[in-house]
Amino acid sequence: MNQKHYLITGATAGIGLATAKQLASEGHNLTIVGRNTQKLQDASVEIARLGNGEVITQRCDSGDMTQITSMAAALQRDGLAYDGIVLNAGIFMPQNFSELSEASFDQTMTVNFKAPLFTLHALLPCLNNPASVVFISSLVVHKAFAGATSYSASKAAFEAAARVLNLELAERGIRINSIRPGVTATEIQRKAGMDEEQIAELSGVMQSTALGRILRPDDMTAAISYLLSDASVGMRNSCLDIDGGFTL
Numbered sequence: 001m002n003q004k005h006y007l008i009t010g011a012t013a014g015i016g017l018a019t020a021k022q023l024a025s026e027g028h029n030l031t032i033v034g035r036n037t038q039k040l041q042d043a044s045v046e047i048a049r050l051g052n053g054e055v056i057t058q059r060c061d062s063g064d065m066t067q068i069t070s071m072a073a074a075l076q077r078d079g080l081a082y083d084g085i086v087l088n089a090g091i092f093m094p095q096n097f098s099e100l101s102e103a104s105f106d107q108t109m110t111v112n113f114k115a116p117l118f119t120l121h122a123l124l125p126c127l128n129n130p131a132s133v134v135f136i137s138s139l140v141v142h143k144a145f146a147g148a149t150s151y152s153a154s155k156a157a158f159e160a161a162a163r164v165l166n167l168e169l170a171e172r173g174i175r176i177n178s179i180r181p182g183v184t185a186t187e188i189q190r191k192a193g194m195d196e197e198q199i200a201e202l203s204g205v206m207q208s209t210a211l212g213r214i215l216r217p218d219d220m221t222a223a224i225s226y227l228l229s230d231a232s233v234g235m236r237n238s239c240l241d242i243d244g245g246f247t248l
């Protein structure tokens, strides 16, 4: 088996945690990044049970540039070298355009766009040549949802930047691809302020898709693993829609 070392941001919940579990079960070494020490600790125990690889935890709040810089410096000091990164940490703060606040716009753009961009920038010295980067984008890049102005813009902004990075980093063999999940049952809905009734309604909407149910974090992990692996070496700036057929 070709054992690799991958770093995953936002690995304490949802799609990030499911991805870490998948990669651990494939035998890879992992650095899991999160903002909450207890959640990181709990996740690392859960993940470590699944494989023989090493699981390193690294605390970092993506909303804080100083923490991003010191995380990268610490990893570099420890001599860590990554074959791939999953830029997954993200937030959703729904707000109708008429009520849009500068604060929620800034927070969304900071965590969903600025943070993955500068995390990748800060980690460049820790990336092997070649290396594969996977960005967790969203269906919202090409499907409009009311209340998702900033969120949609934040994901589209990173995808646009990734096109340029795929050119600039090509000489090092560093490539960037994205997945675009559709509505996936994770903590993100509750964190976005949705109540049980609204979440049930969302699940109901997903029942009318071709898939016939709301997506689950596990539905994303094989695609992420593939994009990280050498098997996808020919892919640059592709965006895989995993939306259950929402836009058919």
Ligand SMILES: NC(=O)c1ccc[n+]([C@@H]2O[C@H](COP(=O)([O-])OP(=O)(O)OC[C@H]3O[C@@H](n4cnc5c(N)ncnc54)[C@H](OP(=O)(O)O)[C@@H]3O)[C@@H](O)[C@H]2O)c1
Pocket: 009, 010, 011, 012, 013, 014, 015, 016, 034, 035, 036, 039, 060, 061, 062, 063, 088, 089, 090, 091, 092, 111, 136, 137, 138, 139, 180, 181, 182, 183, 184, 185, 186, 187, 188, 191
């Ligand atoms: N669920 C969906 O329907 C859906 C659809 C399309 C795209 N996505 C994208 O998928 C990615 C993962 O979302 P999810 O649904 O799995 O949500 P989730 O369950 O809420 O997980 C999000 C992860 O990001 C972390 N995070 C959030 N803000 C952070 C910050 N400031 N610093 C560091 N870590 C931070 C969270 O940490 P805590 O555990 O501490 O909160 C958590 O580990 C996001 O980029 C999201 O935009 C989700």
